[in-house]
Amino acid sequence: MATVTAQQEAGCPSGLAPPPSEDERPRVDLAAFVRHDKAGHDTLELMVTGAKCAGCIRKIEGGLLALPGVAEARLNLSTQRLRVAWTPGAMPPERIADTLTRLGYASAAFDPEAAQRKTDEEGRKLLRYLAVAGFAAMNIMMFSVPVWSGEGEMGEGTRTLLHWVSALIAIPAALYAAQPFFRSAYNALKARRANMDVPISLAVILTLSTSIAETLQQGEHAYFDGITMLLFFLLIGRYLDHRLRERARTAARDLLALQAVTATRIGEDGHADAVSARDIEIGDRLLIAAGDRAPVDGVIEDGVSEIDNAMLTGETLPVAVRTGDVIRAGAINLTQRITLRATARAENSAVAELARLIEAGEQGRAKYVRLADRAAALYVPVVHSLAALTFIGWMFGPMLLRALGYDFADVGFRGALQNAVAVLIITCPCALGLAVPAVQVVATGRLFKRGVLVKSGDALERLTEIDTVVFDKTGTLTLGKPKLAAPVSADVLLAAASLARISRHPLSRALVEAAGPGAPAANAKEYPGQGVEAEINGLTARLGRRAFAAPGAVEIEDGAVELWFTLGEKAPVRFAFIDALRADAADVVAELKRRGYRVELISGDRPAAVEAAARAAGIENWRAHVSPAEKTEHLRELRAAGRKPLMIGDGLNDAAALAAAHASASPGTAIEASQAAADLVIQGAALSPILEALTVAKAAHNRALENLRFSAAYNLVAAPLAALGFLTPLIAALAMSGSSMIVTLNALRLQAQTRS
Template sequence: MTQAENNLVAGCPTRLAPPETTSVPDPSAFVRRVNGQNRLSLTIRGAKCGACISRIESAVKTLPGVETARLNLSTGGLEVAWRGGLTAIPIVTAISSLGYGVAPQDQGNGITDEQREERSLLIALGVAGFATANIMLLSVSVWAGNGEMGTSTRMMLHGLSGLIAFPAILFAGRVFFRSAWNVLKHGHANMDVPISLAVIIAFCVSVSETLRGGEHAYFDASVMLLFFLLIGRFLDARVRRKAHTSARDLAAMAHRSVTRLGETGEARSVRASEIQPGDRILLAPGEQAVVDMQVETGLSEVDESLVTGESVPRTATQGMNLLAGTVNLSQPLTGRAIAAASDSLLSDIARMLDAGEQRRSTYRKIADRAVSLYVPFVHTSALLAFIGWLLAGMSANEALLIGVSTLIITCPCALALAAPVTQVVASGRLFRAGTFLKSGDALERLAQCDYIIFDKTGTLTFGTPRLADHVSPDVLGNAAKLARASRHPLSRALVEAAGPGTVASDVREFPGLGLEGVIDGVTCRLGSAEWVGADVDVASSSSLWFVEGNDTPVRFQFNDHILDDATQTIRALQLAGYGMEILSGDREETVVDVAGQLGISDWTAKASPRDKVERLEALQAAGHRVLMIGDGLNDAGALALANASVTPGGAMDISRSASDAVYSGGLAALPPLIAVAKQARAVMLQNFAFAAAYNLVAVPVAVSGHATPLVAAIAMSASSILVSLNALRLNTMPERL
């Protein structure tokens, strides 16, 4: 079959699907020259095991001049070094031919700050847990031998506990010490301030008591406090590890190379950031534009669904502007850059994403509000206990012990675990139901939303056309013989309706019109109304026309069908009191049709990414808390700026990164997600209420001087366990909006 046969039906004013095999990216602009050696950093997608590493490295090392090829399976980063005349293209070709995705990677990309933080917390948690277990063994011996154990033996056991606690506190406690110091330098306080004070003072007092032969030491309580708090920090970091990545993902898209044409027509691969307005650009078939450009020569079908939401493509001709993110589907196009990469639509969306992440970072979580009340309460209680016992005639050392006991027994273990444990349990329940929650505080924001904005294509509808008309099986079968030579979405829908079969002979492509071929000796055409000679007043972008010889042309009408569970889901959300509307970049007639079928009265068509953001901000200004649901690049800015956002699993990577949750299995996952979010928020409030009640009981015990090390240890453990058990109830709660 010829290349033309495999390309497309170019005739209709509709989208051609990207070719099944597209050219590999040209990473030449990312090659670095170091000490006479060429080096290239690549990102590999799809590598899962040791066999993948061996296969990829072996394929690259067989190329002439390659000296090293090392793949990091954890980060997906491949580092290649070579000498000689080898270019970068054979390297990416060798990898892509094995079935792996490959793209250039900026130097320095790799493990993210979030991953480093999570790893650091996990190591600190392990150290604190190891130290806690060993110190508790020694402490149990002291408690068991109370009254019978000699002073020298007790001092020795306390001394061993101190030797274990000192390095553990220095290492595991640096997370809290660093945070406390940073806020104290600026005249503020956070939850880490009382934690740091409790740990440091308890350790110092314990050292003093050990040296003077005292009965009580708080080494176990100090390290145990760190252990429980690090559990909460680690759980929280794990839940939000993938947050704040959307802008970086979009930046990676903008870091692609561009083919720039010189004055004499020579083509050179350069970074997108090097393109300036007026530069000539070549956009090859299957390639995505990464800068805004105006077409000068060529005729091709382009897919703009990523940037406009339009579900069908259009024909790109001379003088037409193409926005960054547009995919060229059929023929080469040349044009002039009309803006630098930093001023393109992609950069504009990246700025929206960054603004959204900054806005979300200022969201004041329940835990933060609880801390603002907890910190002064604990400090004041400990200080008053110390001063009160001094005034009552107690020695400074004994009064200090009571003050430290107050700090320790009122430790924020339960407070620190209240939110993270709830988030992890809720995330686990949602994950088992097919929804992946990306950030912990998203549960709180989801629970507070009262208005929902839906994108249309791919969110409420399948996003792929289906044949709507009933036509003669013979006519359908003949039309499919031409359609099988095309990757056009309407042709694919036609083939799906007709089923498997043969392909017409002598199929030829006519750019901008359609396909022509011979069926049983008769010349047939499939494409636009103009191409087949149909007499119609208004051409439809959702139809194909077919003609056999001089017969009357036959029209095939296609529709983008609504998702099977969309109607029931929308009805359930409306009954629950949610306001909603459709905000789509698609054509008005299709948006009106979908809105009517779903019973949604408010809708907007032909909305650009900026239009979506402005509408969302208007709703927020009116007092609404908006939940955004979308799946395209044109939705990414609104997804990031919404109070909360959700996207389907088939969405673009950038949209999934910008959202708070990703669901699979259709819109039916939305009501359970909102229900679990509301339940999780209620459980968090219960946990904070319990933490407050615990402190109301614990403070009198500590202030009265009855908080022995054993009492402190039992109280801390019991409060943390009860908070965790309450969070586990989320697994059995019924899902009710």
């Protein structure tokens, strides 16, 4: 039973935020995460959620610097990480977390030594390679331009000197900057496969060695400029691709970090400690505070509360539970603290079953071959045979022509090899390497600004193939929380809300939201599973179930969720709630249909509720009472029938279906497992970003195809020229940078495109 006075509520002046749970949770032992830095300070890294702007930076850093002994507080807005350094012993690390909570930001400690550093290092390494390649390309250009412009006038000695200087820069730079390609090619060959990096590595090695040979013989065909430029452009593509994947990986890793400590276990001696869900054994007694999610399946040992199964089954109504009832992992405890005895370990709980379904679904998707890989599969054999043919042709062709009576000079081994290398250079995959990543980076960047997080480049590609959109109901098509259905007179609403303010029950929160800011009623007292009682101007006020608040009132059978309110002897007032559709749900469905998508609704909720939502949203194809396994099965059937479904869902019951769909999206309010399984995560209350994502994906696909076609056309012109021996280093450099620039500019066109 909770008694909350207005005084205690002061931490939350608007009265809009739910009251903090009165349960004392055992603290995560922050001391375990504290590290010592070189300057002799203790340091702690925390993940901070909710920081968005300059004001947040200032509030957080300012608030922490005011703590005793704090020498440094630095928030990284891109990664949402906060680093704090303080004099050892000046304060306990818990003060940092407390300060953040007081400022209104949630935080979680995580081990900075973990996986996080490694991937950061990868990005930095790529930047270093990129910088070296860029430096070499620009400086060699400085020596190449005089060679090209001095054609015919420059003496052989000067030219060779400039080539030597170029070689001195190019050889170490190219060998250093080409490492990622060498490594990847080596790994591919070791596994008896060939990837794009095999021809790249071959081109780098062959070009460097022939250019050195050429310089030694004081010839004019040295491609030091070409090779460093090729590496520079390829590394740009590689770095863009890395950033895209890194963004998705960070999001997933942060979720893991936050989930590390999830349960409160009560020991034999009654002492509570925080444990990871993985470590819970059968028979453990767990404390589930109001607002917490059950980490494993279990039986309630003590306590009366209501639980929200929406994430598990899609049901909107909270379920009343008491001692002896079974709770499944993933259910959220709503009103009152309960003690749970675990009946299964985490890996055998209902949630884990879903995780296995997710994994099975993802395997189907792994078969998807990315556009760039499909292009590479075509490109590699063609280019390599062409180069081989060029070599053979120049080696034996002149002999053959002379035998036929034509006058044709031999070019020898050196000439034949030179022309074959020219083919490899000019058909360089830099346009190809940039064609797709450049487009995807621009597209995901644009979607990111609109609140859509795209997890991977191939998600964008799969999105273009969609022909069916399958919605989940609760929390996806609807807001997933109750909303006051009909307006009630303002003073009654305010009075009822003053009682509701002390409760965490979703209906109470909906009432408070409808009433707006205000103060809670004095002496308000919550009876779990029943309602709230308080005194208003000396009159007894009750808000809650009909049986509790208005036992004499006539029952109204309309299927709506309700709260009753009585004040003194006045007639009882009924508040009816509905799970309202998202504001733009109907518009989005109509627009999807106009664009020719088949739209379906599939939910685990009662048929009446699903039908009402389907009608309101304008969806003809709906199914109710669908279990998670049936949802997954339905998506498999759709795929088997040749359809490409996009699944949009938020609950644990959707996670497996999300993974089984051709592409998937989840609102930002979705449970972590669903966000992890989905390709897109949509922030905000609107569904319209889905339309934007589909539009941008289509546009990006077109740009990528244009780029690939352009690269093919360019190669069709350039390769024969090189094979016939017309290529000079000048033409190679111009063609290479020109094609890369065109491809990048074409990708940037996506940014400028107006919204459709």
